Amino acid sequence: xxxxxxxxxxxxxxxxxxxxVSNVLNTPAIVKQTTRTRVEAAISELGxxxxxSARRLRTQKSSTIGIRMEAFKDGVSGAVLDxxxxxxxxxxxxxxxxxxxxxxxxxxxxxxQLARLRDGADVDAIILTATFHNDPRIDWLSANGMPFVTFGxxxxxxxxxxxxxxxxxxxxxxxxxxxxxxLTAEGAKRIGFIGWPSPSGTGDERRRGWLDGAHxxxxxxxxxxxxxxxxxxxxxxxxxxxxxxxxxxxxxxxxSDSLALGASLAARSLGLELPIIGYDNTPVAAAMxxxxxxxxxxxxxxxxxxxxxxxxxxxxxxxxxxDEEPKHRLLAPRLVVRSAARxxxxxxxxxxxxxxxxxxxxx
Amino acid sequence: xxxxxxxxxxxxxxxxxxxxVSNVLNTPAIVKQTTRTRVEAAISELGxxxxxSARRLRTQKSSTIGIRMEAFKDGVSGAVLDxxxxxxxxxxxxxxxxxxxxxxxxxxxxxxQLARLRDGADVDAIILTATFHNDPRIDWLSANGMPFVTFGxxxxxxxxxxxxxxxxxxxxxxxxxxxxxxLTAEGAKRIGFIGWPSPSGTGDERRRGWLDGAHxxxxxxxxxxxxxxxxxxxxxxxxxxxxxxxxxxxxxxxxSDSLALGASLAARSLGLELPIIGYDNTPVAAAMxxxxxxxxxxxxxxxxxxxxxxxxxxxxxxxxxxDEEPKHRLLAPRLVVRSAARxxxxxxxxxxxxxxxxxxxxx
Numbered sequence: 001x002x003x004x005x006x007x008x009x010x011x012x013x014x015x016x017x018x019x020x021v022s023n024v025l026n027t028p029a030i031v032k033q034t035t036r037t038r039v040e041a042a043i044s045e046l047g048x049x050x051x052x053s054a055r056r057l058r059t060q061k062s063s064t065i066g067i068r069m070e071a072f073k074d075g076v077s078g079a080v081l082d083x084x085x086x087x088x089x090x091x092x093x094x095x096x097x098x099x100x101x102x103x104x105x106x107x108x109x110x111x112x113q114l115a116r117l118r119d120g121a122d123v124d125a126i127i128l129t130a131t132f133h134n135d136p137r138i139d140w141l142s143a144n145g146m147p148f149v150t151f152g153x154x155x156x157x158x159x160x161x162x163x164x165x166x167x168x169x170x171x172x173x174x175x176x177x178x179x180x181x182x183l184t185a186e187g188a189k190r191i192g193f194i195g196w197p198s199p200s201g202t203g204d205e206r207r208r209g210w211l212d213g214a215h216x217x218x219x220x221x222x223x224x225x226x227x228x229x230x231x232x233x234x235x236x237x238x239x240x241x242x243x244x245x246x247x248x249x250x251x252x253x254x255x256s257d258s259l260a261l262g263a264s265l266a267a268r269s270l271g272l273e274l275p276i277i278g279y280d281n282t283p284v285a286a287a288m289x290x291x292x293x294x295x296x297x298x299x300x301x302x303x304x305x306x307x308x309x310x311x312x313x314x315x316x317x318x319x320x321x322x323d324e325e326p327k328h329r330l331l332a333p334r335l336v337v338r339s340a341a342r343x344x345x346x347x348x349x350x351x352x353x354x355x356x357x358x359x360x361x362x363x
Numbered sequence: 364x365x366x367x368x369x370x371x372x373x374x375x376x377x378x379x380x381x382x383x384v385s386n387v388l389n390t391p392a393i394v395k396q397t398t399r400t401r402v403e404a405a406i407s408e409l410g411x412x413x414x415x416s417a418r419r420l421r422t423q424k425s426s427t428i429g430i431r432m433e434a435f436k437d438g439v440s441g442a443v444l445d446x447x448x449x450x451x452x453x454x455x456x457x458x459x460x461x462x463x464x465x466x467x468x469x470x471x472x473x474x475x476q477l478a479r480l481r482d483g484a485d486v487d488a489i490i491l492t493a494t495f496h497n498d499p500r501i502d503w504l505s506a507n508g509m510p511f512v513t514f515g516x517x518x519x520x521x522x523x524x525x526x527x528x529x530x531x532x533x534x535x536x537x538x539x540x541x542x543x544x545x546l547t548a549e550g551a552k553r554i555g556f557i558g559w560p561s562p563s564g565t566g567d568e569r570r571r572g573w574l575d576g577a578h579x580x581x582x583x584x585x586x587x588x589x590x591x592x593x594x595x596x597x598x599x600x601x602x603x604x605x606x607x608x609x610x611x612x613x614x615x616x617x618x619s620d621s622l623a624l625g626a627s628l629a630a631r632s633l634g635l636e637l638p639i640i641g642y643d644n645t646p647v648a649a650a651m652x653x654x655x656x657x658x659x660x661x662x663x664x665x666x667x668x669x670x671x672x673x674x675x676x677x678x679x680x681x682x683x684x685x686d687e688e689p690k691h692r693l694l695a696p697r698l699v700v701r702s703a704a705r706x707x708x709x710x711x712x713x714x715x716x717x718x719x720x721x722x723x724x725x726x
Binding site: 071090 | 434435446450456485646647
């Protein structure tokens with residue numbers, strides 16, 4: 001590149017040694033005033049700026065936060081962590097910090113990557129995503145004294161009262177409970193649920209929210225719920241099973257927008273107008289006019305940085321992040337209500353079909 | 364953190380000065396053999412690793428590539444650059460390089476960010492996205508000697524024969540031309556096109572591909588094409604206009620999956636089974652069973668690194684990246700053909716309705 005002035009350039013212009021320039025930059029008190037003035041004039045004249053790497057060596061601060069880039073997921077909800085990463089980069093930038101991305105094929109591989117980042121002092125802190133029960137990455141980070149916050153609560157532990165580390169998460173229980181209460185207020189009497197097989201940290205929380213919000217009795221729970229792997233056809237199949245039951249649901253909540261889209265296609269194929277609420281508020285839900293539960297990902301990103309570095313504007317790790325009891329933030333999601341009919345402009349829609357929840361003739 | 368051995372620890376264990384440890388690391392030839400052996404033993408014993416920032420100072424290499432994180436786009440095609448970023452991070456990791464993210468609200472703000480990265484020697488190279496006609500960022504990077512490659516060709520210049528810098532792009536012309544030829548082979552006689560208002564670098568290329576692939580005469584072009592801003596309702600409106608024309612199209616190509624989804628909703632609302640092909644092969648297209656043109660984003664990411672650093676395995680900027688004539692890569696997209704009916708499992712679908720391209724009775 002060759003266009004940047006170097007310490008050598010400053011030394012030449014100021015007619016001093018390289019060491020003297022270094023002393024002016026690092027220990028100015030030991031340099032004679034006249035020499036210091038001459039070096040500072042040369043620095044100013046040349047537009048020299050101390051190398052970031054040199055600054056980092058002195059301060060032991062990289063102003064950089066590491067986060068794993070997940071393998072690309074080409075599904076309906078694949079972009080959730082991308083949305084978090086967008087928000088994180090913007091909030092970090094507002095603190096004059098950058099985001100460094102790394103990849104890892106497994107938790108063990110991620111620990112190797114974390115060790116490299118630690119050895120290189122490349123990052124000030126780590127934001128760990130996709131946490132799970134007995135996560136070895138959390139043990140490693142704790143044991144090695146690397147500052148970190150998890151996006152995802154420490155599943156399986158007494159995370160609320162006695163968290164072992166900083167964490168941010170979204171309250172899926174509250175999100176689904178509120179969605180069930182909304183459907184009940186709209187007149188639904190038998191709200192069904194399509195979720196994932198247990199045990200699943202996030203999945204079990206969402207199912208609990210449905211049980212409580214829809215006031216489902218233990219007897220009704222099995223007739224009104226289906227557990228399946230995630231996917232559009234899986235949602236269709238589970239919805240068709242529920243609808244074919246003796247007492248079919250009059251509304252549905254799904255643990256993901258993929259399942260919700262599948263369920264809505266099932267309902268449409270039967271000419272049935274069934275209120276359905278998905279989870280993640282994906283572009284697919286928006287495009288198809290599906291109601292969905294929106295995770296506050298921008299707030300989650302801002303909270304992760306606040307837990308690590310304190311209020312906005314600071315990028316220095318506070319001592320209490322390690323000395324005091326770790327803190328956490330459980331954020332409330334938000335229900336986005338849509339009408340599927342809106343996807344087609346009003347002037348082309350049969351108005352009588354909008355908001356009609358009764359069975360229609362199948363094609 | 365305090366757990367990492369420092370130069371001072373090595374000096375204490377080896378009973379030498381800090382300067383001697385530094386000399387062993389940087390200029391071993393000037394250190395006595397017996398001293399050198401003792402320092403090397405201490406380094407090995409303590410597991411000391413030279414600080415990455417110190418290494419960078421010596422090598423003037425950060426092994427880091429900068430790329431702007433775009434503001435999150437919550438639309439159907441919003442994830443295209445995210446897919447590129449995922450692939451870029453993985454390919455960079457395979458070269459032992461990392462990705463540094465920054466944000467910028469405008470081209471001018473991005474130039475400020477680039478200047479900061481240059482001043483800090485924080486990155487070895489930049490990957491510039493979302494290029495446009497007379498892009499000031501390209502002028503700045505060229506004038507300041509920062510190695511860079513653009514994802515997006517230098518619009519408006521003689522980019523093929525005399526590129527002024529390295530670039531990678533996807534051949535939207537060929538993608539749409541091939542899609543039109545596919546529809547023609549399937550029996551379509553009047554292929555319509557919904558695109559964006561001209562001038563638009565990418566949009567105009569895609570429209571040209573339609574004109575050539577569908578063999579559209581100048582007289583027919585205006586009756587068979589609509590230009591609109593991007594969006595699902597916009598696609599619906601444009602499709603309804605085309606369908607209401609004197610000679611409606613018997614197939615449609617759209618410049619985006621948003622427009623294609625809108626068009627497919629228009630066709631469904633009329634009970635019309637119209638073959639429609641979108642662009643970007645988004646999760647929405649996959650979920651809805653829409654055909655689409657897929658951009659080879661992993662190949663684009665790999666190509667960007669190859670243009671900057673040579674074949675995989677290298678992370679040193681080759682001299683020819685600056686001295687020889689700049690190179691480019693124009694990659695071919697791939698048509699993904701889907702049947703909309705597949706979104707519902709076979710056992711629930713009326714088989715006679717699948718692949719039927721005739722008008723059906725409207726509900």
